[in-house]
Amino acid sequence: MLGDYDMPEDACTIVQRGKMFKKVKETLKRGLNDDLSLPAPKWDNPNFQSHPLNGTRYTSRTFFEQEWESVWTKSWLLLGRETEMPEPNSFQVENIGPESIIMVRQTDESIKAFYNVCQHRGSRLIFSNEGKSETFACPYHGWEFATNGKLVKAQDSEDFPINPCEHVTLIELKCDVFAGFVWVNMDPDCQSLREYLGPVCNDWERYQPDKWQRFTAMTVNVPCNWKILQDNFCESYHLPTVHPQLRESHEESYSKTTFDICSEGHSRMIMLGATPSATQYGPKPPLTEGLAERLRLWDLNPDDFTDRALHARKALQEQMRLLGRERGHNHYENLRDEQLTDAHMYNIFPNCSLTFGADGVLLQRMTPHPTDPEQCVFDHWYYAFTPSSGAELLRAQTNVRVDEENAERQFFDYGQKPMGIIPDQDVAITIGQQLGLRSRGFIRATASGQEDRISWFHHIIDEYMQGQRP
Template sequence: MRIREHMQGATMTSDNTRQGDPAGPKTGPAEAWANPKVNRHSLDGDRYTSPEFLQAEWDAMWTRTWLLLGRENAMIEPGSYQVEEVGPESIIMVRQDDGSIRAFYNVCQHRGSRLTFATEGTTDAFVCPYHAWTYAIDGSLTVAQDPEDFPQNPCDHLRLVEVACDTFAGFVWVNMDPDCGSLREYLGPLCDDWDAYQGHDWQRVTALTVRVPCNWKVLQDNFCESYHLPTVHPQLRDSHEDNYLDSRFDMSNEGHSRMVMKGATPSHTFYGDEAPLPDVVAQRLEMWGVDASEFATRPFEARIALQGAMRSAGPERGHRHYDNLRDDQLTDAHHYNLFPNCSLTFGADGVLLQRMRPHATDPNACLFDHWYYAFTPAGHDIVGAQTNVRVDGVDAGHQIFDFGERPMGIIPDQDLAITTGQQLGVRSRGYRGAYISGQETRIAWFHQIIDEYISGKR
């Protein structure tokens, strides 16, 4: 099958890597990814700008899907908790005495005050700032002022309203639908792919949350395509094979998708046969004890050499999870779009979580989280060089700021510069809907799933 003809269609299957390339990305079981037929989608401006569409999404989708909200190792001890906002809601996740994590709406059952404005901490109880009703970490109401003055003692029949909560790969998910299915069922083929990294203990080393003037879907659309890489992130040509013909794309019936892009290599598409050995690739070779000068004239062989070096030296350096990883997982970017609002890029020793959270009322605004979790072997530096991601350190705090106030790192700064400009365009009378390519099919799939939630098909 000719690739370009295939990619021009409205559908996309997993068989879209450059033919005859033995070093092309390998992946987990292809059969796990259904690669369903995807309809064309016009991506009308209204869905990015109208309060009515924002509300429809909230009612039919956000409150009925599993949402990645927390991190297990942010809540180690009983009573340690993490609080996250999503749209108009605030959810408390808290470690229990039995080691499980439970989640509750951050709402006092007396007259509705928010219980806590902290984002994380450790406590024996949550005490409402209004009249000091006190809730144990299991959500039970233990103290109410003047209980005899109520028709019935509130402690006997009121408790925090609980939200379904489950964990996987070190992350904590919640679901506001009391009749929801299981998290594993929802994640589908992501489970096997993510399990191999054994990343549940990876520590947060960067946590940036930015208030961005664009709809949350504009960002997720951007993370659903690699068409923008050569133009928006030209520096990636030094570390990735950034042409779509060399990448692999898959979609799942659950609404998730993935892209696998060769890393630790200069872009053959850009440089041709005369590519130099880029500094970033040379640094990775040296980091793993390979003499980079040997690859000065054969840079396209560096990726395989690096895989071999990581495979043999990894375990003795503490990277025991390499035994679970395929060779391509050692060097290549494995990028996942988790429906509805996350994009996770796995490298051998870390995962970049990019998460978009809707504004409570404004369709033209969202919160953008750019958080990186890394393997931190004792006695060794955090391995950040492979990902192009800024690393602030294990104890670095959570920074929350407005778009443009501070730099986030070159790649997210490049993405946000584009997406905030795109928001201005999609709300214009001059925007007549999108005209998308085959390699952008994952965007159409993402929007098709949203539509299916709103129309009641899901």
């Protein structure tokens, strides 16, 4: 785009150069406010070969252990939420595979991350998931660490060759914040988070999601390898069979869906939303009840769309633009038209899938079991802007469960209680897939073009395991 302002090498006076630089600067300043009616620019979409996806990747302990060392300890990992550590000394603890990590707000407002392990003789330090405390006291011999990591109290300190408080600290990890999420990297020599996320940053910044609050948070133990879930979120081929209800609100056809991958290792899918599926229903689909409700919430009359349901999406975009600001949705000013209505799903390497709607994001995160390749932990969280009209608007705009603002986090095993229709449908399928992937009767996948993002995901895993990344 900036190519329009490329500097000619000859016959350019200083004045002209000044004008041109001013134009470039203005364009950069406008930044997010380019032509919002245009679709998102394509990513770089590098060429790569389809991946065989054999079952061993999902069952072998050797592969699982190598994957931990090569991928998990080298990648930026989305760990927590900044708004959930509102004050100095507020902390959150998250477990990833065999590791447990503390994130804690500092007095200067920054956030630091430490391994959750006492530096005396290695006990786990904190067993709660969140809280607020000036020190972290070890349950074993009572050593106390300040929230900046420094040891401040050691029992019988005179009995050590050197007082441990003079030199012992918790072990810190690289930590950064983007889009209101806290990310960590166990590799001290890692690239920056922004370099790692690449084109994802520009897309997400448009939503201004930094202060979005939690409306649903479930953490569920699932008996399948973590990659089976991420694979599932890398394709929409399963939608008509596993989630037949989505035809009421999305155009699921791959031929009308946009897919992208980027060299950084992530992928994106943009699927038409706020529309019944013409592919599934035929050229004159009915106006579904969910869509009618969404129109009503934006002061549009569903009766005007009874015979022309395919026009509802555009009408909603225009109405959301018109009424957005007066209703407090100031971030709409930066959103592309398609971001107002369509599902924007991002698969962030290695283990997150985030689906953005105009006012909220569904975060689905998979982390490995500490030792068993055939189990994982699945997080299903929803963060959203708080509309003045309350959670009702969010419920009309998303297909996933929306509880209440600051919903309490729930922990359970899959099957103990419902997560919501869509995640229950997904997880039931992935558990069945794990059973098949164990079989000597499965040699390799026969994947379609619309499943290429799975291949890309595994291609990146292989590059990490072969030492070609990061």
